[in-house]
Amino acid sequence: MSVSDGRESYDGEAADAASRLPDELRALGRSLDARGGGGAVGSESMVERVLAQILAEQIPVPVQEAGPTGVRARLRAVRRWMRLRRRALAAAVCGLLTVLVLTPPVRAAVFDWFGFGGVEVRYDPSAVPSAGAVVPGCGRSVTLEEARRQAGFEPVVPDALGVPDAVSVTGEPQGRFLVSLCWREGGHTVRVDEYPARLDVGFVKAVRELPEWLSLDATVSPDGIRDPALWFARPHLLSFWLVDGDGDRYTREERTAGPTLLWTRAAGGVPGGDLTFRLEGVVSKPRAVEIAKSLDRHQ
Amino acid sequence: MKTREGGRIVDEAAVIARVRAGEPEAYAELVRAHTGIALRAAAALGAGADAEDVVQQAFVKAYCALGRFRDGAAFKPWLLSIVANETRNTVRTAARQRTLAGREAAFAEAEPLIPESADPAVATLETERRAALLSALEQLSEEHRLVVTYRYLLEMDEPETAQALGWPRGTVKSRLNRALKKLGRLLPDFRPREGGDECE
Numbered sequence: 001m002s003v004s005d006g007r008e009s010y011d012g013e014a015a016d017a018a019s020r021l022p023d024e025l026r027a028l029g030r031s032l033d034a035r036g037g038g039g040a041v042g043s044e045s046m047v048e049r050v051l052a053q054i055l056a057e058q059i060p061v062p063v064q065e066a067g068p069t070g071v072r073a074r075l076r077a078v079r080r081w082m083r084l085r086r087r088a089l090a091a092a093v094c095g096l097l098t099v100l101v102l103t104p105p106v107r108a109a110v111f112d113w114f115g116f117g118g119v120e121v122r123y124d125p126s127a128v129p130s131a132g133a134v135v136p137g138c139g140r141s142v143t144l145e146e147a148r149r150q151a152g153f154e155p156v157v158p159d160a161l162g163v164p165d166a167v168s169v170t171g172e173p174q175g176r177f178l179v180s181l182c183w184r185e186g187g188h189t190v191r192v193d194e195y196p197a198r199l200d201v202g203f204v205k206a207v208r209e210l211p212e213w214l215s216l217d218a219t220v221s222p223d224g225i226r227d228p229a230l231w232f233a234r235p236h237l238l239s240f241w242l243v244d245g246d247g248d249r250y251t252r253e254e255r256t257a258g259p260t261l262l263w264t265r266a267a268g269g270v271p272g273g274d275l276t277f278r279l280e281g282v283v284s285k286p287r288a289v290e291i292a293k294s295l296d297r298h299q
Numbered sequence: 300m301k302t303r304e305g306g307r308i309v310d311e312a313a314v315i316a317r318v319r320a321g322e323p324e325a326y327a328e329l330v331r332a333h334t335g336i337a338l339r340a341a342a343a344l345g346a347g348a349d350a351e352d353v354v355q356q357a358f359v360k361a362y363c364a365l366g367r368f369r370d371g372a373a374f375k376p377w378l379l380s381i382v383a384n385e386t387r388n389t390v391r392t393a394a395r396q397r398t399l400a401g402r403e404a405a406f407a408e409a410e411p412l413i414p415e416s417a418d419p420a421v422a423t424l425e426t427e428r429r430a431a432l433l434s435a436l437e438q439l440s441e442e443h444r445l446v447v448t449y450r451y452l453l454e455m456d457e458p459e460t461a462q463a464l465g466w467p468r469g470t471v472k473s474r475l476n477r478a479l480k481k482l483g484r485l486l487p488d489f490r491p492r493e494g495g496d497e498c499e
Binding site for chain 1 (some may be wrong): 318319320321323324326327330331332334335338339343344351354355358359362363364365366367370428432433447448451452453454463475479482483486
């Protein structure tokens with residue numbers, strides 16, 4: 001259909017037409033905005049989507065790189081920064097640093113844990129654990145003696161659980177080792193992971209509610225909790241290192257962990273003196289504490 | 300550098316500083332301020348139905364790269380260059396380069412914008428005119444189409460266009476001039492043709 005009525009408006013001088021063109025193009029651009037409905041609502045849902053993804057993928061906080069310099073200098077800056085913050089290093093989308101979205105009390109807890117645990121606890125309301133997760137077993141077993149040789153420290157077995165049904169040693173980045181002990185108990189697995197506590201962060205726990213501080217020592221000293229332990233009563237997301245088939249690449253794996261007790265204890269033959277333990281598969285808090293305490297009878 | 304988008308004024312530098320200081324929530328302000336124009340950019344560059352996903356990815360990538368963002372620069376052109384990249388990747392990966400038909404469909408969705416009371420003849424004319432503009436844009440070279448898109452459809456000024464495209468300002472100016480001339484020639488006399496099938 002021809003629209004002769006409208007022709008007049010376009011029949012001006014060429015210069016006139018050229019001058020309208022930018023306006024027409026702007027209008028064309030604006031007409032695109034109508035798609036998808038209300039602008040404010042659209043941007044709010046975009047805000048949610050973007051922040052949710054940043055949280056879910058644990059994207060590190062972007063850190064300013066030094067100056068308007070070249071790629072080389074920027075790389076240097078990143079490396080320097082990574083060296084400084086190494087122990088918080090975790091594989092992340094941007095390949096830099098895991099940084100925590102924390103509420104202040106958890107922030108304090110993280111620094112506490114850095115001090116002795118090699119476990120990072122992060123508050124993340126979006127970290128929804130999956131239902132029905134089970135404690136993974138230890139896989140192919142080695143003897144305790146082999147584990148000692150491989151890991152370079154003496155694995156400590158809690159008396160309360162007795163001789164483990166399976167023992168495994170997992171290589172971690174930078175020549176570190178994690179020893180896992182597993183027991184079969186009424187159709188499920190009880191698992192203790194132990195490793196020298198001076199090590200860098202190995203586990204990251206993303207929790208939706210704060211863990212509970214416990215003391216493994218009945219005599220509470222005036223300056224605070226002695227032999228502290230952290231009880232994670234609810235399932236939470238646990239991320240950890242996993243070595244691939246050819247044994248030289250580490251990736252972060254994530255699984256849902258059930259109730260967990262986390263504590264440290266001095267151990268012989270460990271450089272730095274402390275081992276970190278994480279006990280999983282025991283739902284009862286008193287029993288978990290009992291197991292943790294039973295380590296001391298070993299000394 | 301302050302920016303005003305959607306009636307909001309955001310002190311970009313302050314927000315970026317807060318994000319870098321470990322406050323990812325502050326990023327919400329940048330997302331809020333630029334979602335509209337980013338969606339427009341994705342649509343204009345051919346993301347079609349993927350526009351929202353493209354924009355979401357672009358915002359996340361921009362967040363990742365915020366450490367490299369040059370202080371004092373404008374956030375919008377920087378973001379839009381990421382949107383453009385992301386759009387290109389999406390379109391390429393999916394191997395469904397938006398053809399004119401696709402874009403027309405996109406514009407058709409915008410149709411209800413025209414007030415009910417408008418003269419149907421005028422509405423038809425506008426539809427045809429838009430189709431003609433799109434068709435002409437489609438025939439431009441990539442560079443010319445980009446410069447016109449950034450400068451006019453996305454309503455950026457010349458320095459912002461230069462920043463987004465990574466071209467010198469003189470290049471932006473000259474390419475823009477040539478692109479407009481070419482567009483003018485591709486829209487001969489602005490005479491709507493018979494029928495609505497002039498752009499296949």
